[in-house]
Amino acid sequence: MKQTETKDHAGLAEDFIKDEERVNWHDGALWYIREKRDIASKQIPEWEALREAASQIKNNVISNLHDYLLQFEANLTKNGVKVHWANNADEHNAIVYSILKAKGITEMVKSKSMLTEECHLNEYLEERGIGVINSDLGEYIQQLDNEPPSHIVLPCIHKRKEEIGELFHEHLGTEKGLSDPTLLTRVARKHLRNVFLTRRGALTGVNFAVAETGEYVVCTNEGNADMGAHLSEVQIASMGLEKIIPQKKHLSVFLRLLARSATGQPITIYSSHYKKPREGQEMHLILVDAGRTRQLGRTDFRNSLKCIKCGGCMNTCPVYRKSGGLSYHNTISGPIGAILAPNLDMKKHADLPYASTLCGSCSNVCPVKINIHEQLYKWRQVIVKEGYAANTKALGMKAMAWTLASPEKFSTAGKAGRWFLHNIPFVVNNKFNPWYKQREMPEGPKESFAEWYAKNEK
Amino acid sequence: MTTREQILEAVLKNQPESMPLPDIGMFKGGDDDTVRKYIDIFKTIGGAAYLVDDLEVVKSMVAEQFDTTKRIATTLPEMQDIAELIAPAIDPHLYEDVELAIIRGHFSVAENGAVWLTEEVMGQRIIPYICQHLAVVLTAESIVPTLHEAYERIGLGDYGFGGFIGGPSKTADIEQALVLGAHGPLTMTVYIIR
Helix, strand or coil, rough: CCCCCCCCCHHHHHHHHHHHHHHHHHHHHHHHHHHHHHHHHHHHCCHHHHHHHHHHHHHHHCCEEEHHHHHHHHHHHHHHEEEEEEECHHHHHHHHHHHHCCCCCCCCEEEEHHHHCCCCCCHHHHCCCEEEEEHHHHHHHHHHHHCCCCCCCCCCCCCCHHHHHHHHHHCCCCCCCCCHHHHHHHHHHHHHHHHHHHHCEECCCCEEECCCCCCEEEEEECCHHHHHHHCCCCCEEEEEHHHEECCHHHHHHHHHHHHHCCCCCCCCCCEEECCCCCCCCCCEEEEECHHHHHHCCCCCCCCHHHCCCCHHHHHHHHHHHHHHHHCCCCCCCCCHHEEEEEEEHCCCCCCCCHHCCCCCCCHHCCCCCCCHHHHHHHHHHHHHCCCCCCHHHHHHHHHHHHCCCCHHHHHHHHHHHHHHHHCCCCCCCCCCCCCCCCCCCCCCCCCHHHHHHHHHHH | CHHHHHHHHHHHCCCCCCCCCCCCCCCCCCCHHHHHHHHHHHCCCCCEEEECHHHHHHHHHHHHHCCCCCCEECCHHHCCCEEEEECCCCHHHCCCCCCEEEECCCCCCCCCEEEEEHHHHHCCCCHHCCCCCCEEEHHHHHCCCCCCHHHHHHHHCCCCEEEEECCCEEEEECCCCCCCCCCCEEEEEEEEEE
């Protein structure tokens, strides 16, 4: 994978916004999807009631997860699916490897799974001589470019078609300069069809796991999960513990919300319900913790586990749209990623809760009503308290606290600020002040409100 | 302690006090013309839907709309003179070159265009995904308004595999440009028998 970890969100975003034309395109493309979501949701009069129901079902799930996991496991076993449990990425990867090794499988096809991205499964298997091909077109393109996905639903949304054409030219031998999306998709279709037909092992993610029946649902638009799974000898599904839903009928609520929130479609083209292996096939399911139980114990942050991974919060976020998913240096980017990541590694992801204006748009579109912007604000407090805030932020905040602690200091600081802006603006408007980058400082007012009030008081 | 026990113990320790499940019984569709609505929605997602009198009409429309010199597979005995019957137990890879698959759908959903299929009507699980073109036959009275009625109909379900399919496979991964025919069928046609 290309290394992006050395810079923080602000640093990586700075790189991204250097290409103004690309940023404007990215911003507009995601906003267009947000608008499609609005149109789709407004066609359902009971939309808000559905969000509330989904939120309550998920509250019930996270507060009864222990029993639902046991019920799900018992039903999977009854259905003939082998169940595995993994504490962390390493255990998960080792389980996948052992399943494939037992069957002598050296090549696997994988449909979209953010969990296995998070676990770095591909790298783990490749080091052990097992090749993995990502079959979702966007993820396939990202794999060709040796880059992680930048969006959970639209993995290569940050790339222009000419760049994808160049990748195809280099890796698949297409004609140089070919950049027509339909023609490029046809090339990938042909190439990946051969992959599906020759892979004995297939791995998918899980969108919803029904405790009541022991079946799991995988949603795609491309049909890649099904092409891989139904042609495989060994089918593996990897899921985080939080993907459970209690009853089959609850799928109606979630499937009505998911695609409308994600892309504005009424439903994904394929919503596949996997229950039992087909004759002669093996089915495995891996339940992965990887920080989920820890997040469950954090009162202020546990309801981030309600997320159904629609990506709606990314499409609407003004910071995400203008900084790109890769600037979040975490598998799950955007607002939801910024509240999930600090739980995984607070030090490494201490910058992410600050990658927000706290405007609240994310919480407004979330189909399961996660209070994302409030959690971003709460994470900032935890991060400062635990001593992980960047030095400049910690110092700035100390100075701010000192100034705001007394009206005299505040008044003096205000006067000084206005004086500088009027008399020697370059002290503020210079390249050493990060707030001045890509911005014009406003003209300072002549007097403060307190001064104006004292003069005009009747 | 095994990993399983460790995880279950951590979940039990960290999960909050139980919160109740909501009643979702009030969610249901309106009394609109579900057939009309289904056809309209299915067109907007890139599919084609036709209201027809019987299977004989379907047969003649198939002959008009598809290349019948190529391989056609079906689970409908009535289609045997234009298609081969799908064998449930053979290697699924053998269906790699199916041009058109004609199968029965249990029912479809007006609000989103999706057809509900189980492996029983697919013949083989791979069929509706591997074929180049997919045709589904269903009855007009089987169309339900929303997913709520759909899951009521499915119930717990006695199948090993089932799925909703709502249109031709698609992707917009390259610059948000919509392309029909990602990995699955390039087209999907639904014949609704009155």
